Amino acid sequence: MDRRTFLMSSAGVALMALNPVTSSGAADEPGEFHIAGILAFSGAYGIIGKDMRQGVELAIADRGGKVLGKPIRVSWEDDETKPQPAVQKATRLLAGGAQMMFGAVGSASTLALQGLADQRKIPLLATISADDKITRPNGSRYTFRTSNTLGMEIRMCVEFAKVKGLKKIYGVTADYQATRDGWDLFVAEAKKAGIEIVGNDYAPLGNRDYSVIVDKMAKSDADGIAVMVTGNDAVTFLKQSGQVGLNKTKVQFGPVLQDETLAAAVGPAAVGVYSGVRYHFSVDNPANKKFVEAYRAKYNEWPSSFAGEAYDGISWWLDVVEATGSWDREVWVDAFAKSTRGNSLEGMKVMRACDHQAAQVGLWGVVVEGQSPLPPLTMKITDVFDASKLFDAC
Amino acid sequence: MSTIVIGLSLSFLLFLLAAGLTLIFGMLGVINFAHGALYMLGAYVCYQIVHWTGSFWIGLAFAPIVVAALGAAMEVTTLRPVYSRDHIYQLLLTFGFILVIEESVRLIWGLDYKQVPTPALFSQPIAMLGSQIPSYRLFIIGFGALVSALLFLLLDRSRLGMVIRAASSDSEMAQTLGINVSRVRTAVFALGSGLAALGGVVAAPLVPIELGMGFSVIIDCFVVVIIGGLGNIKGAILAALLLGMARAAGFTYAPEWVELITFVLLIVTLMTRPSGLFSRKGRSA
Numbered sequence: 001m002d003r004r005t006f007l008m009s010s011a012g013v014a015l016m017a018l019n020p021v022t023s024s025g026a027a028d029e030p031g032e033f034h035i036a037g038i039l040a041f042s043g044a045y046g047i048i049g050k051d052m053r054q055g056v057e058l059a060i061a062d063r064g065g066k067v068l069g070k071p072i073r074v075s076w077e078d079d080e081t082k083p084q085p086a087v088q089k090a091t092r093l094l095a096g097g098a099q100m101m102f103g104a105v106g107s108a109s110t111l112a113l114q115g116l117a118d119q120r121k122i123p124l125l126a127t128i129s130a131d132d133k134i135t136r137p138n139g140s141r142y143t144f145r146t147s148n149t150l151g152m153e154i155r156m157c158v159e160f161a162k163v164k165g166l167k168k169i170y171g172v173t174a175d176y177q178a179t180r181d182g183w184d185l186f187v188a189e190a191k192k193a194g195i196e197i198v199g200n201d202y203a204p205l206g207n208r209d210y211s212v213i214v215d216k217m218a219k220s221d222a223d224g225i226a227v228m229v230t231g232n233d234a235v236t237f238l239k240q241s242g243q244v245g246l247n248k249t250k251v252q253f254g255p256v257l258q259d260e261t262l263a264a265a266v267g268p269a270a271v272g273v274y275s276g277v278r279y280h281f282s283v284d285n286p287a288n289k290k291f292v293e294a295y296r297a298k299y300n301e302w303p304s305s306f307a308g309e310a311y312d313g314i315s316w317w318l319d320v321v322e323a324t325g326s327w328d329r330e331v332w333v334d335a336f337a338k339s340t341r342g343n344s345l346e347g348m349k350v351m352r353a354c355d356h357q358a359a360q361v362g363l364w365g366v367v368v369e370g371q372s373p374l375p376p377l378t379m380k381i382t383d384v385f386d387a388s389k390l391f392d393a394c
Numbered sequence: 395m396s397t398i399v400i401g402l403s404l405s406f407l408l409f410l411l412a413a414g415l416t417l418i419f420g421m422l423g424v425i426n427f428a429h430g431a432l433y434m435l436g437a438y439v440c441y442q443i444v445h446w447t448g449s450f451w452i453g454l455a456f457a458p459i460v461v462a463a464l465g466a467a468m469e470v471t472t473l474r475p476v477y478s479r480d481h482i483y484q485l486l487l488t489f490g491f492i493l494v495i496e497e498s499v500r501l502i503w504g505l506d507y508k509q510v511p512t513p514a515l516f517s518q519p520i521a522m523l524g525s526q527i528p529s530y531r532l533f534i535i536g537f538g539a540l541v542s543a544l545l546f547l548l549l550d551r552s553r554l555g556m557v558i559r560a561a562s563s564d565s566e567m568a569q570t571l572g573i574n575v576s577r578v579r580t581a582v583f584a585l586g587s588g589l590a591a592l593g594g595v596v597a598a599p600l601v602p603i604e605l606g607m608g609f610s611v612i613i614d615c616f617v618v619v620i621i622g623g624l625g626n627i628k629g630a631i632l633a634a635l636l637l638g639m640a641r642a643a644g645f646t647y648a649p650e651w652v653e654l655i656t657f658v659l660l661i662v663t664l665m666t667r668p669s670g671l672f673s674r675k676g677r678s679a
Contacts, residue, residue: 211404268511
């Protein structure tokens with residue numbers, strides 16, 4: 001074989017190998033609808049992945065396990081909350097014929113999958129990662145988010161501060177770019193509303209001791225404490241602020257500070273803490289009641305915000321795919337970008353064609369003591385902020 | 395002044411976390427990567443005891459014993475056969491412990507967070523030096539000081555400590571003199587494991603109990619152990635004080651620089667005194 005023949009043969013083989021995933025998607029009708037589910041199933045975020053998987057599996061069961069007349073198959077992979085394994089595992093599933101990606105949990109992984117989605121022209125549905133960069137005007141054609149953005153949740157914090165009449169705020173912010181951007185947005189919006197920022201400390205991600213920062217907050221004349229940390233850091237902060245009774249003298253709130261899972265980890269010090277809520281099982285509408293009933297019957301637990309958002313997002317996506325009657329991925333993408341979900345679990349959601357972000361109301365709640373059968377510490381929705389206050393116009 | 399009190403509490407918490415690691419290295423020459431996993435296990439066992447009995451104090455008393463017994467079993471069944479081999483086998487083995495412990499914890503307790511409440515006796519803050527100091531922090535200072543004193547007395551002043559040090563510095567000679575070196579090693583590994591668990595129990599009311607908690611703490615442990623001198627208990631106490639105070643001051647005046655301050659201290663130590671700021675030649679503990 002001469003060099004020219006070898007090079008042409010190699011190129012041909014490479015093109016054939018790429019074909020299943022680089023074609024426009026208007027391929028022959030496949031035997032199944034294959035979803036690549038890339039979530040965190042291990043480590044600290046493992047519980048989020050578990051809940052999201054339960055939400056997706058219930059959504060698929062609700063529609064008889066089929067879309068476009070074919071069975072739906074989800075291949076679940078653990079990205080270990082790291083971008084590199086996320087991309088590696090997704091790439092393998094796409095090579096195996098997956099027609100869309102669902103995930104991830106962490107924003108860094110989702111952003112990494114977004115690059116893959118654009119490269120391979122495969123739709124990516126995000127239902128929990130909140131980094132604003134995931135959905136932005138003229139961003140990724142193939143990425144959609146049906147859940148909250150961090151920017152939206154920051155605006156909810158400002159709206160809450162206004163409603164609550166807070167005048168002076170001290171903040172603590174996790175020291176990484178997304179939350180730093182969030183804090184800057186909060187400061188800008190708070191100042192517009194006449195709220196004074198009396199201090200802010202950036203704490204390292206994964207910080208295990210907030211005692212000095214809590215002491216500074218306790219000594220300040222702030223009436224509100226903006227807590228721009230989440231997950232383990234939020235639990236650690238609230239446990240330690242509770243030990244000096246900060247929750248009795250100042251209003252503690254944050255964009256993703258508490259839900260039932262985190263409140264259970266904090267204990268009694270969580271009572272009275274305000275937080276943005278992405279989804280809540282108490283939302284009073286027929287779609288949510290039906291979902292909560294089915295979820296509790298199947299899993300014997302209340303659906304978390306992760307499960308609710310995953311169920312809602314994938315149901316919306318599959319309904320749109322069904323309505324297209326097509327196996328062309330470009331058709332799905334075009335249809336989803338213009339779609340509206342009138343019966344979402346949280347009410348109306350409208351997919352914005354400009355950035356592929358679902359415009360929706362913002363739920364805001366406070367941790368209260370729950371009566372059986374509710375969890376011992378549960379969120380009570382106190383405010384529902386209109387989408388017009390939370391999103392910039394396209 | 396409140397910074398000093400908080401700094402002391404940070405210091406003694408750091409010492410409790412790192413004591414077991416430095417003890418095992420000093421006496422056995424084993425770098426126990428599973429130290430963080432044993433710390434996590436201590437917190438989970440404490441959670442379970444508190445769940446059953448409602449008492450943090452019973453958890454504080456028994457969780458370290460449970461983990462120490464497990465540590466002894468691990469040493470006898472797995473580490474003992476590889477002491478004579480290259481250190482890499484011990485490293486790999488302790489790394490394997492992490493995977494086994496984490497997976498066992500996941501199977502027993504699941505993925506969701508667990509919570510140990512602050513004991514009622516120390517649940518109220520105390521007004522001191524112009525600040526509200528959590529009384530649990532004062533307990534940590536007192537308890538940490540007590541543990542460090544007991545460890546010092548055990549290793550430096552007791553007959554048992556002399557036996558341990560003899561077995562550590564020349565195991566063959568110690569064996570010839572009638573010391574059961576294998577049993578001493580098992581006891582040291584159990585004590586180190588129990589100390590790791592003790593750290594987990596004391597930290598439990600301050601942090602969420604979850605699968606990743608051991609991983610996040612192991613770096614701090616190594617920083618304390620390296621600054622104090624590998625295997626040097628007194629060095630670990632002084633290093634924990636240095637680091638705790640530096641962190642308290644850092645969080646007071648420049649929170650963004652805290653991590654940098656910590657690692658600059660580590661680098662300066664490695665460059666100027668690679669055997670640790672507080673090490674003494676020819677002496678391990």
